[in-house]
Amino acid sequence: MKAGDITPREAREFIERWPVYREDRDNPLWSDPGALRALQENNLRRQLELVAEFSPFYRKVFRRERVEVEKIRTLEDLERIPVTMKETYLENPLSFLLVIDPPEPLDITYEITYTSGTTTGAPAPFFNSTYDMYNIALQMRRMAEICRMTPEDAVLNLFPYGNLPHVGFHRTVHFASAVGMRLVNAMVGRDAPGFPLHRSMDEALELAERHRASVLAGVGRYERRFLVRGHQTGADLSAVRLIMAFGDAVPEGVRDEMRGLLPTERQEEVFVNNGYMLTECQGPFVECREFGGNHNSAPNLYHIEILDPETLRPLPEGELGMLAVTHLDRRGTVLLRYLVGDMAAVESGTCPHCGRCGQRLVVRMGSTYAVRAEKVIRVGGKLVNPEAVKSQLAGVKGVVEYQLVVEKEDPGNPYSPDRLIIRMSVAGRMRQDLEEEVVAKVREATNITPLIHFVQSPEIYDPTMVLKATRFLDKR
Numbered sequence: 001m002k003a004g005d006i007t008p009r010e011a012r013e014f015i016e017r018w019p020v021y022r023e024d025r026d027n028p029l030w031s032d033p034g035a036l037r038a039l040q041e042n043n044l045r046r047q048l049e050l051v052a053e054f055s056p057f058y059r060k061v062f063r064r065e066r067v068e069v070e071k072i073r074t075l076e077d078l079e080r081i082p083v084t085m086k087e088t089y090l091e092n093p094l095s096f097l098l099v100i101d102p103p104e105p106l107d108i109t110y111e112i113t114y115t116s117g118t119t120t121g122a123p124a125p126f127f128n129s130t131y132d133m134y135n136i137a138l139q140m141r142r143m144a145e146i147c148r149m150t151p152e153d154a155v156l157n158l159f160p161y162g163n164l165p166h167v168g169f170h171r172t173v174h175f176a177s178a179v180g181m182r183l184v185n186a187m188v189g190r191d192a193p194g195f196p197l198h199r200s201m202d203e204a205l206e207l208a209e210r211h212r213a214s215v216l217a218g219v220g221r222y223e224r225r226f227l228v229r230g231h232q233t234g235a236d237l238s239a240v241r242l243i244m245a246f247g248d249a250v251p252e253g254v255r256d257e258m259r260g261l262l263p264t265e266r267q268e269e270v271f272v273n274n275g276y277m278l279t280e281c282q283g284p285f286v287e288c289r290e291f292g293g294n295h296n297s298a299p300n301l302y303h304i305e306i307l308d309p310e311t312l313r314p315l316p317e318g319e320l321g322m323l324a325v326t327h328l329d330r331r332g333t334v335l336l337r338y339l340v341g342d343m344a345a346v347e348s349g350t351c352p353h354c355g356r357c358g359q360r361l362v363v364r365m366g367s368t369y370a371v372r373a374e375k376v377i378r379v380g381g382k383l384v385n386p387e388a389v390k391s392q393l394a395g396v397k398g399v400v401e402y403q404l405v406v407e408k409e410d411p412g413n414p415y416s417p418d419r420l421i422i423r424m425s426v427a428g429r430m431r432q433d434l435e436e437e438v439v440a441k442v443r444e445a446t447n448i449t450p451l452i453h454f455v456q457s458p459e460i461y462d463p464t465m466v467l468k469a470t471r472f473l474d475k476r
């Protein structure tokens with residue numbers, strides 16, 4: 001059993017031990033699913049009233065599309081509202097800011113964060129009022145509860161302190177504060193000219209040692225390098241017990257590698273938590289156990305829909321599609337049915353691991369909770385993430401080189417079905433044995449049974465011709 005594992009009883013016992021969590025009687029994650037839904041729909045109706053009156057963007061959309069706001073009573077009724085595309089938001093982010101008139105004391109603009117990762121143009125500002133900041137602090141405390149942080153922990157903030165206020169760095173400050181943990185901001189990143197502020201990785205390691213950091217928060221890729229470096233230099237990281245790893249998928253192999261870099265006697269106690277961070281929800285969704293799903297820690301504030309990429313109609317529970325966010329209780333920037341640009345799958349109801357209710361993102365592709373939509377391909381009606389297949393194959397013993405090929409069964413006929421072929425070269429293993437393992441792994445990642453073609457390495461990777469192997473080929 002790993003440190004990250006949990007049962008609903010253990011989750012309850014943990015909360016009983018810590019007054020900061022025990023006294024949070026209004027935590028919506030612990031209400032019953034019916035009560036949570038009533039709360040969400042109440043919030044939705046109030047949010048829509050505000051939007052209809054004070055959102056410059058949605059006022060226009062509601063008029064143009066003849067949306068009758070008073071008829072939207074339930075979460076299912078959201079379908080009456082058209083989806084909001086990212087491009088639309090980027091064109092004029094200010095038009096999504098509620099202009100509440102007259103403003104109340106908590107309606108003041110308190111903080112601006114920015115959406116990052118946009119492929120086109122400048123990052124777009126996202127505004128939080130004081131009302132939003134207080135809600136976010138509660139959201140962060142409940143997030144910390146899911147990960148089992150305690151007031152005895154010491155957090156090392158390894159998010160870069162960058163040119164733009166990013167939710168990663170700032171929410172770490174908020175969750176540490178809301179729980180009452182010690183916090184050290186490593187302020188890693190690159191100096192702007194004339195501002196010698198940032199610390200190196202070695203200086204961050206020194207801080208981890210000096211303050212006996214028990215929780216690391218940062219980008220998974222950076223944390224892995226941090227642990228590798230700490231292992232090399234012999235830094236004392238023996239207090240680390242929780243690694244909040246954001247930014248990319250952190251597959252099982254990488255989690256084990258991270259644990260393996262820490263002192264041996266503590267390894268099985270280390271919980272590597274791969275959260276999903278999105279600006280539109282102002283913080284991360286997090287795991288209650290490794291690969292157990294990413295909990296939305298504020299279902300009172302955010303509702304997730306999963307939409308069919310072609311029809312944009314809601315998909316049934318558990319299916320993979322486009323992730324759309326609807327704000328249920330915000331006063332600054334408010335988005336309705338906003339397409340983030342990621343593909344994901346969601347389950348709701350009571351979590352089988354920790355017993356909390358509300359929505360959780362679940363793993364449907366390889367070991368990742370969400371994938372940029374443009375990285376996903378369609379093979380015979382199924383959505384496939386080539387990256388997930390690659391991460392499966394990379395760990396198979398005996399595979400020297402490999403290549404994924406998607407093609408038509410009959411290349412001359414555009415209507416013939418698609419098929420997925422794995423071309424690979426092998427060393428030191430029986431082909432049949434390897435074939436079975438690869439087919440099983442790819443099926444697990446994609447629900448597709450691939451054909452296996454054995455080839456010689458140069459057919460995939462000719463070092464005299466190209467510098468990099470072509471790992472994925474779409475011949476359609």
Ligand SMILES: [Zn+2]
Pocket residue numbers: 288289292295351352353354355356
């Ligand atoms: Zn759970």
